[in-house]
Amino acid sequence: MSDLRESVITQTRPLPQPGLDNVEFYEAAKRGELRFQRCSDCGAWRHYPRPACPECQSRNFSWELASGRGRVFTWAIVHGPTLPAFRDELPYNVVDVLLDEGVHFQSQVLDCPPDEIYAEMPVEAVFVPASEDITLVKFRRR
Ligand SMILES: [Zn+2]
Numbered sequence: 001m002s003d004l005r006e007s008v009i010t011q012t013r014p015l016p017q018p019g020l021d022n023v024e025f026y027e028a029a030k031r032g033e034l035r036f037q038r039c040s041d042c043g044a045w046r047h048y049p050r051p052a053c054p055e056c057q058s059r060n061f062s063w064e065l066a067s068g069r070g071r072v073f074t075w076a077i078v079h080g081p082t083l084p085a086f087r088d089e090l091p092y093n094v095v096d097v098l099l100d101e102g103v104h105f106q107s108q109v110l111d112c113p114p115d116e117i118y119a120e121m122p123v124e125a126v127f128v129p130a131s132e133d134i135t136l137v138k139f140r141r142r
Helices: 004-013 023-030 083-087
Strands: 034-039 061-065 069-078 092-099 104-107 121-129 135-141
Touching: 004 083, 023 034, 023 121, 083 092, 083 135
Parallel strands: none
Antiparallel strands: 034 061, 069 092, 069 121, 092 104, 121 135
């Protein structure tokens, strides 16, 4: 049993498993849309998805289309160790993008060597199908 689990964990890329709060996020991403929750009472955008507004605690919200545009807020370069499934990607970046809507989003900038990333670098969302059900939101320079 543990051998099987280790094999699955180390040989395949882990993918998000949408739940009650974020299934709409992944359904939108599959359509090529970046959508975030937005409070219907105070207008605050939020991400990660959650039941209540962190600004006013309202539970009223809608899933609004975001611009997909933002700037690199901060980042890290992963040199390892990492899961074997990601070994061929080393070194790779992990970025925190501050989107124009004011929410932070952790992802990756594609086709960008580690020494070319900088704070405030303008980026835009791209949609990368990772399986039949999951499309990942990543970024590219703009
Ligand atoms: Zn609110």
